[in-house]
Amino acid sequence: MDLDTKTVAASHGRAFPMKAGQYVRIINTHGNQVVDTWAVAAGDLGETSSMDHTRSVNSNIFFTKGMSVLSSRRRPMLRMVADSADVRHDTLLCPCSSELYQQLGCAEPHRSCTDNFHEGLAEAGLAVPFTPASLNLFMNVPVKADGTVDRVPPATAAGDYVVLRAEMDLTLVLSACPQDITPINGDARTPSDVAVAITDSYPEEDAR
16 A cells, blocks of 8 residues: 655654544654654543553553553543554553653753654644653563563564554644663664554455
8 A cells, every 4th residue: 555654753753633533554664663652632632642541441551453542531542453563562651751861861951752742732733731641652661570661672673563543533643752872762772763654544444
């Protein structure tokens, strides 16, 4: 299928309007990039994607194919209909912020997913006065039996993708995570671009 793809530049964010029933394919172009993901309801900027409700409704700390992202009002916002790598996406870790990078030893200002969320919305003429927890697509966060979490490189290859279906009119916000200190974006610790394509249909869904 030919796709009209847009780019989310490495270490930056972008917002995309979506209508209910549309599909977005998020392509991990280089295979190593985590994509922090949010949704904001079109009719109410106070209704945002909620990882608390998402974990509760799915009864799972990970996000996988077939699951839905729930809103702060416990309404479905996005459903994952395809995942070429069939991995477990993280819902636990917070979006990185300027404070996080200061704690990691950065003396100079550092781009962050928190800033990318607000910048992406601002470019779309929108604003939310807080930063919701993010769905961390492609982020590889193993959880041990004692509750300890780790941060390891993504278990994805170049060209792997996920497809999400919008369950309501919303603004999708994506951040190509700027993390270059821990190996969350691969052992090279080098953020990279991701590709995004929004379509009105998805063949695999149509065939069902």
